[in-house]
Amino acid sequence: MTRARRTLAAAVTLAVASMTLTGCFEESSPHDAVRDFLVGWQSEDYALAAGRTDGDPATVGKALANAKLELDAASFRFRIKSVSVNGDESKADFRAEVDLGENTPLWEYDGSLPLHLVDGRWKVRWSPSVLHPQLKEGQRFAVETNPKPRQPVVDRSGDALQNELYVYVVGVVPSQLGDRAEDVVAKLSLITGYAKDRLLSRIRSSPPDKFVPLVTFGRSRYLSMKPKLAGISGIQTDPQPQPIDPADPKQIVGKVSALTPEDEQKLGGPQRAGDSVGQSGLQQAYQDYLTGSTETKVITLDLKTGRQVAKLREWPGRQNVSVKTTIDSRTQAAAERAVAETETSALVAVQRDTGEILAVGTSGLNQEKDALAGxxxxxxxxxxxxxxxxxxxxxxxxxxxxxxxxxxxxxxxxxxxxxxxxxxxxxxxxxxxxxxxxxxxxxxxxxxxxxxxxxxxxxxxxxxxxxxxxxxxxxxxxxxxxxxxxxxxxxxxxxxxSPLSMALVAAAVGSGTWRPPVLVTDPKSPDPAAEIAPAPQPPPVAMDPKVRTALTAMMRAGATGSPAQAGRGRVYGVRATAGSQDKPMTWFVGWQGDVAIAVLAKNYDAAAVAGSFFSGLRDQS
Structure with missing residues (x-):
């Protein structure tokens, strides 16, 4: 759930809570003070909240505002559990829910509001423990995070399907900024387009002696920004290698980019799970698995020393994992070489007996939009x-x-x-x-x-x-x-x-059973938060043995003497024409050994592409 969506939900909850509290509470009781204080804190009407305490309004208002900054919180929500009265003293117990932003669970804790009568009016007895029972004078909140590096997409052998490239993480160490934090983020916001309040919240919510990542750049963007960044005192750059440069099949693996201001608005600010975002292909489909979720701690710090006083809550985070595909890099290389001979073609290879996608090669076409979904x-x-x-x-x-x-x-x-x-x-x-x-x-x-x-x-x-x-x-x-x-x-x-659907047709005849395609074997679903198991795949369908025998002979005849029958080994298939006279296309659909393929080519003989592929595959054996 994004920060924006969670904030909206909080606003709705606030409206309901306000009406409920107003309808239930009577005048001249501690309920009024409890209601106004919590509603004011939740809605950021700090003057309303401060007016219901016995503290200095400016001090209380600043403490409430700082709590939101120090936690980098998207919202606070409250639920009153009980209110008790004992003469001139009262106590209200409440449940707090703090949204710490994207990729972090809600922080829930129980708090208490001590109240007493001041000149005949109930007031919350102010102290930092009103914000949290363990917060004391001279202390503040902080959020400590430990993001995990992005994991790779791998082939069926476990080898990475992307190479490492450096990204450049720009950030600060808060204790080294002194009172210049607002000036630094104002300048950084101006040259990068990132929201100033989000950058400032991230600094204010972090332990003072830890490097706080604020913006991540790819190499070319960083080099163009470097002179401007050098003019901001206090900014530091940490080059980090990440597996983001896709290998073949590039469009299936997908692109990864550094977080942009547009991503920030869409995802709710700089992500604590890592500043790389999948833009396409499997990198986008499995973004949450590849980045996981960040290890997060809510702590209190001593204002003078900056040292941790107490750990209020800890989330270990969801471990990020690599995404294992069925792609066979050797088969993929043969596919790439075969389609390179053409201007416009697509080749999909699947394992005959399983339906697992071994390779997707294209020239002039898109591997996902055309080869799989065309x-x-x-x-x-x-x-x-x-x-x-x-x-x-x-x-x-x-x-x-x-x-x-x-x-x-x-x-x-x-x-x-x-x-x-x-x-x-x-x-x-x-x-x-x-x-x-x-x-x-x-x-x-x-x-x-x-x-x-x-x-x-x-x-x-x-x-x-x-x-x-x-x-x-x-x-x-x-x-x-x-x-x-x-x-x-x-x-x-x-x-x-599609070329994929026809490769599966070839595999069905070759193996005697049609099977649905498989591209990723682990994880089982792209959504790690899915509560419902993904819809089952269509079941395999066995062919009539007599029909398969006849079709096998027919497809052997279809490949014999064609360019697909290049070199040694039997090839089975059919050559076909399709399209119109002004946009002619050719197909080759067949198999050799345990690899079934479909080739679609424009203004070229698809059977010749198939022959080149099978020869290349044999040469690598």
Whole structure:
């Protein structure tokens, strides 16, 4: 919960508390003094609160205001537990809730207000113990924090998927500033844009002899700011290495930046959990895990010596942890080299038997928005799914089908532009599948029902609600209400898929079971504060063994003689075309060994990218 949201909640609580107290308490009783003092303290109307004490109004008001600064508190809230009266003396017990800001639990404690009659009016007997039972004269509050360094995102072997870069933490040692703290933060606020009151609160709330981090800069920003920072006496800079420079797959790992003034407003001020903020990818999705929460202590200090007197409360903080992904750096390197040969392409590789994402490589496309979550026409790559439905409906892989250059099915026109179109001899269903003859495949629309196509699509994960920590798209099949709709679906013209969803289709045929994708194995959920277990993944779906045998042979034929079959080892797959004439795209969907892939390329042969990938993977073995 952010500081801003907590403050709003406190304001609402205050309004309710005010009405409750006003409605319940009678005049000429200690309740009036208790109500006004706590409501004034909570609402920062310190004059109202001070007027209900027997202390000097200026002294009391300053003590209340200082308590908020010394704790760097977003808000105070109070609940009266009891009020007792014994002649001219009274005592009120209350429960306090202090919001210490982002990433820190509420500090709750019990306090007491001693009251007595002064000239016929009930007054709170003022002393520092009114603020907290353990606070005494000559003491003040302070908050001591111990932030933890950011943890890395790692691959399946535990190796970091980012390199260390230095960030520059600018701060002060309060005891070295003397009475210049306000002047220092005013100058720092002016050149950085950070809120002056937040910077000052952080200084005032810290032990005087500890370095207090105020602002964190990346290297380029720090170098540009360095001359201005040098002009502020008392400012110190602490260079700190942090794992923030992403390695491949860069967009999946994500960017990290130093906290900006905009982040400060959004997150509620300089974060005690570390001044690095994930901006994209897994760094953003798992921000709270990677930074954890800060070890925090509320203490009292002696005003003269600055030494700790008492520890009022301590929170060990949530330990930050690395995020373990399924990315295989060797496979990722092969993917990067393969797509580098193209201007626009995406390659997603998954482990055939688990659905774990091994690599995401792109050129000219975004790894998350396009490779995982893109919505692209499936084209004849969808014939893998359609073949499942057709074979189950009784279509033999040996059935002969003509492959004319053009064909109309149910009023929908299909055009096959390959040189093999219009051949005199009819080819088998398997041969037409292998060469991607759209006119032959579309002619089978009347041999299969819309329900069968929809069932097969679902069994291959198309349209399933799987769960990934990043954006993803499982594919979409529209309602099929006619032969034309079914023919378009078989040809993949009205079906949208992502490279990820098609890699999982390949893995399903290769392994015999469709499985949902997995990108992160630990932690199990991006939200460490989640009270409800994340929604379960769709269950694995086993293929019909006979259909799998037929599809395996069809995909072996589809890869044979293609650029995907480069070097040694058997490759299984299908080459496909998709898109329009002005925006043509090609697909290769298949597998070799235990690695299944989908490649989408524009103005390039996706099968050639697949061949380069498989060769590169073998060369690293």
């Amino acid at each position: 919505r692209f026409p499936a084209g004849t790559a969808f014939s893998i799914v359609a073949a499942d439905a057709l074979i189950k409906s009784g279509v033999s892989t040996r059935q002969r089908l003509a492959c004319p250059a053009e064909r109309t099915v149910g009023g929908a026109k299909f055009v096959h532009t390959s040189q093999t179109a219009g051949s005199a001899a009819s080819a088998t269903f398997q041969e037409n599948f292998a060469k991607g003859c759209v006119t032959a495949l579309a002619s089978l629309a009347r041999r299969v029902s819309a329900g069968s196509l929809a069932t097969s699509a679902k069994s291959f994960g198309i349209g399933q609600s799987w769960r990934l920590p990043l954006k993803s798209f499982s594919g979409g099949l529209p309602e099929l209400s006619s032969d034309a709709d079914k023919a378009r679906a078989i040809a993949g013209q009205n079906v949208e898929v």
